[in-house]
Structure formats: structure tokens, C-alpha cells
Amino acid sequence: MSRLSDHNVAIAKEIIGHYPKQKSALIPLVHLSQEQNGYVTKDAMRHIAELVNVTPAEVLGTASFYEMFKFEPVGKYVVNVCTTLSCALLGAGELLHHAEEKLGVKAGGTTADGLITLEPAECQAACTEAPCLQVNYRHKYRVTHDDFDQMVDDLRSGKLESEIPAHGTLGMQRQHIPDDKGVGAVHPDDVVGGPVWIPVAVEPDTEGASK
Numbered sequence: 523m524s525r526l527s528d529h530n531v532a533i534a535k536e537i538i539g540h541y542p543k544q545k546s547a548l549i550p551l552v553h554l555s556q557e558q559n560g561y562v563t564k565d566a567m568r569h570i571a572e573l574v575n576v577t578p579a580e581v582l583g584t585a586s587f588y589e590m591f592k593f594e595p596v597g598k599y600v601v602n603v604c605t606t607l608s609c610a611l612l613g614a615g616e617l618l619h620h621a622e623e624k625l626g627v628k629a630g631g632t633t634a635d636g637l638i639t640l641e642p643a644e645c646q647a648a649c650t651e652a653p654c655l656q657v658n659y660r661h662k663y664r665v666t667h668d669d670f671d672q673m674v675d676d677l678r679s680g681k682l683e684s685e686i687p688a689h690g691t692l693g694m695q696r697q698h699i700p701d702d703k704g705v706g707a708v709h710p711d712d713v714v715g716g717p718v719w720i721p722v723a724v725e726p727d728t729e730g731a732s733k
Contacts, residue, residue: 524559524563524564524565524566525565525566525568525569526554526555526558526566526569526570526573527558530554530555530558531573533554534547534551534554534570534573535573537550537551537554538551538573538574542710543710544573544574544575545574545575545576545580547574548570548574548576548580548581548584548585549584549585549588551570551573551574552566552567552570552581552584552585552591553690553692555567555569555570556591556592556689556690557690557691557692558690559690560592560595560596560598560688560689560690561591561592561593561594561595561596561689561690562585562591562592562593564578567581567582567585568581589643589644590659592689595632595636596632596639596689597632597633597636597637597638597639597689598636598637598638598688598689599637599638599639599657599658599677599686599688599689600638600639600641600657600658600659600689601621601638601639601640601641601655601656601657602641602642602643602646602655602656602657602659603617603618603621603629603640603641603642603643603653603655604642604643604644604645604646604648604652604653604654604655604656605618605642605643605644606644606645607645607649608645608649608650608652609649609652609653609654611652612652612653613653614652614653616667617653617655617665617667617670618640618642620667620670621640621670622640624670624671624674625638625640625674627640628640629641629642637677637678638674638677639689643655643656646661648661648663651663651664652664653665655670657673657677657682657686658686658687658688658689658691659692660685660686
């Protein structure tokens with residue numbers, strides 16, 4: 523399935539309703555499409571464009587800025603091994619090489635069964651826990667070669683399904699915001715004056731001070 527399902531169209535409309543301008547919902551809608559299909563399909567981008575009244579090129583131009591969005595099929599699990607400085611100093615290169623041997627694919631590839639895609643990654647903000655990796659953007663810390671082998675075996679056996687959902691799923695529970703709990707955002711065209719949290723500058727009363 524490429525376009526959003528009827529169920530996800532209903533969710534999409536709810537998401538769009540949280541924003542004063544429709545196209546501001548673009549990123550969460552791209553996440554929704556990736557959750558449905560495992561990656562962002564061309565038909566999904568066209569569908570999102572229709573929903574928020576932009577062009578498909580605008581959807582692609584925005585979504586392609588972010589590494590998390592994939593535009594070709596990937597495995598059910600995307601394993602990102604951090605290869606930047608802290609992790610590199612503590613064996614990330616060797617870990618990535620070991621991962622390639624364990625999975626039988628080079629970095630950037632997907633296993634023959636379509637289960638796991640292996641990728642190098644930039645810093646994952648866990649430098650004190652190096653070497654680290656992420657599985658569908660869930661962290662694993664201080665990963666040894668044996669830890670990696672066990673993780674792969676557990677992924678293949680289904681042991682981690684309750685902990686790590688299929689690629690594209692950001693949260694295990696979807697947030698729903700009641701109509702009376704919204705932030706009350708104002709359409710940009712209706713904004714007058716500055717933000718309420720910035721005090722308005724008061725001109726000094728020079729005339730009164732001179733009296």
C-alpha cells in the first residue's frame with residue numbers, strides 16, 4: 523500500500539487540525555506514511571501534498587533533509603552504528619566490520635531475508651556510552667561484538683518485537699490532543715504585534731522628567 527490508508531487519512535486530518543497552516547503538518551504526515559509503509563513512497567508524498575495543499579516536490583524537498591526518512595525499501599529493522607569520534611576511539615570501526623560479517627552485507631545493505639538494514643551513522647548523542655548503535659532509533663549502549671550477535675539473534679527470533687517496533691514507528695502509543703487542550707495557535711496572517719512573552723518596550727517619558 524503506497525497512499526495513506528483510510529485509517530491513516532483520518533489520523534492525518536486530526537494532525538492537520540492541530541496546525542493553523544495545513545503545510546505545517548508536513549513532517550508528522552511524512553512520519554505517518556513511513557510508519558505505514560516502512561519507507562516514504564512516491565504515492566504517499568503525492569497524497570500528503572494533496573492533504574496539505576502543496577506540491578509533491580515540496581514534500582520531497584522537506585522530507586529529504588532528514589536522515590530518518592527513507593525513500594527506498596529498508597529492512598524491518600534499521601541498525602545504525604555510530605562511527606563518529608567517541609565511538610570510533612572505542613572500536614566503532616571494528617564493530618561495524620563485525621556487523622557486516624555477522625549479517626553478510628556491507629554497510630548500506632539489507633539482509634537477504636529483508637529483516638535488517640545496516641548503516642553507519644553520525645553522532646547519536648551518547649558519547650559517554652560508546653560504542654553505541656540504534657535499532658529503529660532505539661539506543662543500545664557500550665555494544666560489544668557478543669552484544670551485537672545476541673541482539674541480531676533476538677531480532678531474528680522475534681524476542682525484541684515488544685521493545686522495538688518495525689521501522690517507521692516512532693512511538694508505541696499515538697498521542698491524541700482533545701480540542702480543548704490545544705495551544706490555541708493563531709494563523710500567521712492573523713498575528714498582530716509581537717509574542718506575548720516578549721514585553722513591549724515603553725518609551726521613556728522625557729517630557730515629564732524635564733519638568
